[in-house]
Amino acid sequence: MTDLIYFEAFFEKKEAKAREKQLKNWHKEWKWNLIKEANPELKSIMIN
Template identity: 40%
Template sequence: MRREIQPCVYILASGYRGTLYTGVTSDLPARLWQHREGTTGGFTSQYAVHRLVHFEVFDAMDAAITREKQIKNWRRQWKINLIEDTNPHWRDLAVDLGFEPLPSSRSQLSDGDGS
């Protein structure tokens, strides 16, 4: 059975105002699983950036890629503002998609800026 493609831009964080990662995918649940299991390696594995704090769904992959590039070029504070507009407590949105909650981390409870 072929899965439906759902282009999506997503932002992961290590915790509250922690390290951020912006990505694009056509299958958000599968990509989240890859990040959480460490199969993607690289940046997200090295810095434990696994909490889904923001995502946007698009009708076409080219639109999602354009938005990903836009967000990646933003200043850090603009990304924080984008996240906090809809997710002020930096809740892990992956739980709403059926994922188990990640263990709490001290950085989630901090008011620091993570930089």
């Protein structure tokens, strides 16, 4: 199993797709910085 440590919520599917496309063009380090800013301890945020 893989833990969920970051997510973004959107009302519109097109907004989510645009953000996904944007993040796919980011460097790995930029993505990690985004994740660590929102979840500094990298705790799982999955709901059982």
